[in-house]
Amino acid sequence: MMKGIKKWRLFSLLTALMVFLSGCGEEHLSTLTPAGQVGRDQLDLMVLSTAIMVLVIIVVMIVYVLAIVKFRRSKVGENVIPKQVEGSHKLELIWTIVPIILLLILTVPTVVSTYKLADVSGMDTVDAKGNKTAVTVNVKANLYWWEFEYPDLGIVTAQELVVPTQEKVYFNLKAADVKHSFWIPAAGGKLDTNVDNLNKFYLTFDNPSESLQDGVFYGKCAELCGPSHALMDFKVKSLDRDDFDAWVADMKASKEETPEGDVAQQGQEIFNTSCIACHAVSGAGSTGGVGPNLATFGDRNRVAGFMEHTPENIKAWISNPEKHKPGNLMPEPKEINNGKDFTDQELTALTEYLMGLSVEE
Template sequence: MMKGLKKWRFLALLSALTVFLSACGEKDLTTLSPAGQVGKDQHNLLLLSLAIMTLVIVVVVIIYVLVIMKFRRKKIGENVIPKQVEGSMKLEIIWTVIPIILLLVLAVPTVYYTYKLADTKAMEGSNKEKQAEVVTVNVTAKLYWWEFEYPNQGIVTSQELIVPTGQKVYFKLKAGDVKHSFWIPSIGGKMDTNVENVNKFYLTFDEESKDLKEGVFYGKCAELCGPSHALMDFKVKTVAKDDFDSWVTKMKATKDRKTLGSVEQQGEAIFKQSCISCHATSGAGAGTGIAPNLATFGDRTRIAGILEHNDKNLKNWIKDPQAYKEGNMMPKPEKINNGKAFTDEELTALSAYLMSLTVEN
């Protein structure tokens, strides 16, 4: 009776896991359906290692079963001792050489792709004209947000990474506070961002993201960094080269952007009195690393990387950021507004102004 119950428990657990795991594999957030050459190379290595492990397991199980079947006491008797093979030179060579061969089969392509991925000479080239054609992104990870600076294009953004398809995009990774890790599961990676040194690698983006669920690939921090580590997301928009160049031009133009509408202008005035010391609203220039750049805030798909992009969530985030991302560095309004919370009218104006910061509409 108990054995039957245990079997049913196992089947119930397996069924539950099947339901939960069925949500895995979304195109915008899975390593099993890579959308870039680096991800495909890493996926092939994963399949190779899985095949080797499966082969080893199958061979061991077969030998185990054969030995059990052949040398059962019922078959050979109680007092029969099988032939002893201890010290057999032939067997010693076999089970030494085979693991070495398997390790070499796995090690050679692993070392090859490791060095291939680390080849970032193109972004350090001496020819400035050719270097300017390379898309390099300086990534700075902070608690709990991401800054993306494009030094060759002279622009900066935060939380949403925009990259062209069909070419290598080079990354320089660093952390501004504690160790983080940069990872775009569907594209490839991951690599640590450290405070004391810069890590470099490249990725390729083969598919445009416009047809995905929210029009973006998801990026993650893959290193436990604090209480809101699980909420440290960023989004990746992959576009054609011409669209990327157009976006760069629009980003440069944000330094001369004029605010239209009386409510938006009221919000801009409030922003300049309370928020401008940390946040920039121009995408031109270099990153400050103090707080997220808001030049494209109206184009984002999420607020604070996690909340649905709408007016209500934006107001709630401004009023109490700690309620949504514990440990983040954004202060409550009282600390930047002369000890007073923003009124509903001020929040409405601020929200309207921030939502108007767009380069795509």
């Protein structure tokens, strides 16, 4: 008996914890703190559907409890059979009409929002000079990293998406290898990236992300895609339009330059003989790199999308990428360094060079 009571106590504790934890969420990663109109519209649908479900549960529980209380054996006696309502037209009408009404209440706003959020016609709007007025980003999902190309702006980056605030940002989604799913929880619902077809949608961001933890929103792959699926993260910086335009100009002007300091120059030499075949270091151009574009590597807050941006983690990642992100396609050091591992001096030089790749002042 006591064992059963203890189990119920544990169940009650877990239920209470679930209620409290459901309210937890960070502004940079939670669907409950939407960053733009798309997120708010989707949150409203979530609240509406939840409210309808809770209402149905409450009504059913009330009927259930009333039936137990009113017709319990100790009250009505042993041999009393309550009035039978099978075939009651009144009840049948009630439990047919009420669900239809609830479904209509949920269906109408859902359909309206679905068509509204699927409207990407603004992607092709041009000004008097024939230039595209909206920001469009071609998203390519790879094992296990993200590439972001701005085709109308002539720039490309990886792992960190940069977007303007107070306007629609349109996305063309494609996968390079297997199915992935593009998701920025605070901005809006996920959408699959497929190998064979292009998916399109848009998101909006109200305010710059600089006030958030790490100064970014967090994005994720929401489709199980392999052993490192959970590590396939990316970051999103939202900027005022003027700051976004300045960032675009800096990206266009970025190019491979001789770094300052002997150690960084040594790192550049190693990079140009071992890494340049897969990684670009200029933000200007188009997509197509085998590996992530590293033009903004020094501005990032994560290594490989999930490790703290520290020299130690950069060295650890270069030395053994498979250990930290299983299944990724980055070659081991011996494959690109004449059959030898990088020495600590070479790793230090590479780290110094990579930390200097920056477009932000």
